[in-house]
Amino acid sequence: MKMKQETNADSENELIEKIYEQRVIGNRDEKNAALSASLFVNECPKKGRYVEAKDNIKAGEVLLQETPFAAWIKPSLIKTYCNHCFKRLKTCDIYCARCENIFYCSLKCHDESSFQYHQTECNFLSLFRLLSKGQLALRVVFKANIEQLFSENEMKIESKSSEDVGEYEKIFDLVDHLRECTYTNLMFDVFGAIFLSLLLKKLSLIDDKSVLIVGKVLLKHLLQINMNGIQIMEQRIADVQQLPSGEIIYKIESLEDSKGLGLYTNISLVNHSCYNVTKSLFNGNQLSLVAIADLGKGDEITYNYGPHYKFMPKSERQTFLRDFYYFDCECKACIEDWF
Numbered sequence: 001m002k003m004k005q006e007t008n009a010d011s012e013n014e015l016i017e018k019i020y021e022q023r024v025i026g027n028r029d030e031k032n033a034a035l036s037a038s039l040f041v042n043e044c045p046k047k048g049r050y051v052e053a054k055d056n057i058k059a060g061e062v063l064l065q066e067t068p069f070a071a072w073i074k075p076s077l078i079k080t081y082c083n084h085c086f087k088r089l090k091t092c093d094i095y096c097a098r099c100e101n102i103f104y105c106s107l108k109c110h111d112e113s114s115f116q117y118h119q120t121e122c123n124f125l126s127l128f129r130l131l132s133k134g135q136l137a138l139r140v141v142f143k144a145n146i147e148q149l150f151s152e153n154e155m156k157i158e159s160k161s162s163e164d165v166g167e168y169e170k171i172f173d174l175v176d177h178l179r180e181c182t183y184t185n186l187m188f189d190v191f192g193a194i195f196l197s198l199l200l201k202k203l204s205l206i207d208d209k210s211v212l213i214v215g216k217v218l219l220k221h222l223l224q225i226n227m228n229g230i231q232i233m234e235q236r237i238a239d240v241q242q243l244p245s246g247e248i249i250y251k252i253e254s255l256e257d258s259k260g261l262g263l264y265t266n267i268s269l270v271n272h273s274c275y276n277v278t279k280s281l282f283n284g285n286q287l288s289l290v291a292i293a294d295l296g297k298g299d300e301i302t303y304n305y306g307p308h309y310k311f312m313p314k315s316e317r318q319t320f321l322r323d324f325y326y327f328d329c330e331c332k333a334c335i336e337d338w339f
């Protein structure tokens with residue numbers, strides 16, 4: 001691999017870095033550092049787990065911050081963004097020396113990617129990256145370490161522990177809605193999982209006796225990606241100015257297209273509402289959930305999955321959420337018929 005000489009960032013880039021440095025959680029939860037200490041993960045039979053405010057929250061506070069367990073970048077963007085952290089590349093000088101087909105912003109990203117998933121996919125990357133969410137599901141099992149995961153009996157995969165769960169166990173715990181899936185949706189992913197597990201066998205990445213269990217796990221991850229996958233958006237910080245007081249003001253511009261897809265562990269705890277009390281912001285593929293309204297103690301923290309009351313009538317929102325996420329939305333906008 002080759003390294004590029006570091007160049008000095010110009011003053012605007014330094015201000016932008018400062019903005020990202022300041023966009024952090026004030027006080028982190030003691031057990032889960034991805035969450036603000038102002039949040040509480042509650043549970044009830046009707047909603048399952050959900051997140052509420054433990055204290056009063058001011059607009060602008062960062063409530064949740066995490067990087068994806070695994071992510072997939074669009075093949076057309078591999079020379080535009082770091083293939084691991086999704087930050088914009090200044091050059092394509094750092095890459096995998098074996099396949100010369102994956103590019104990074106830094107040696108740190110190169111090494112992390114190689115250790116977590118790329119050393120397994122390296123020889124077959126040009127094929128895998130065309131599989132979109134299939135590649136994401138594969139990266140989840142590569143990172144979880146196939147051999148370690150499947151050297152024990154099948155029940156290891158089915159088991160769940162509530163305390164001190166590892167990152168993969170948290171992914172394994174995400175909802176998949178297997179039972180609610182329509183026949184057509186399920187068949188598409190079943191064929192995908194069969195194809196992927198036979199492909200892994202053909203490429204000698206797994207052995208005969210692992211095909212069935214790897215197929216089952218891949219099906220679970222494909223269904224989880226449908227429910228929990230997050231589109232990683234291209235966002236730019238624009239019109240940055242530093243006021244004489246030292247305060248930095250800026251605009252965040254969201255571009256229409258996504259860079260790819262990520263599977264995160266914590267954002268999935270946050271339920272949908274058809275109006276925004278939070279906004280997701282990206283620094284590469286690091287996701288921050290920021291409050292955009294003042295919230296009171298006990299208020300539920302919600303996140304808009306796509307259908308917003310300003311842009312979609314209630315009946316269409318409800319149909320969309322039932323068809324794709326398998327729930328009847330009971331947010332304030334739906335109950336009070338805002339549209």
Ligand SMILES: [Zn+2]
Nearest residue numbers: 082085105109
């Ligand atoms: Zn990077």
Ligand SMILES: [Zn+2]
Nearest residue numbers: 096098099122
């Ligand atoms: Zn490679």
Ligand SMILES: [Zn+2]
Nearest residue numbers: 274329331334
């Ligand atoms: Zn709603």
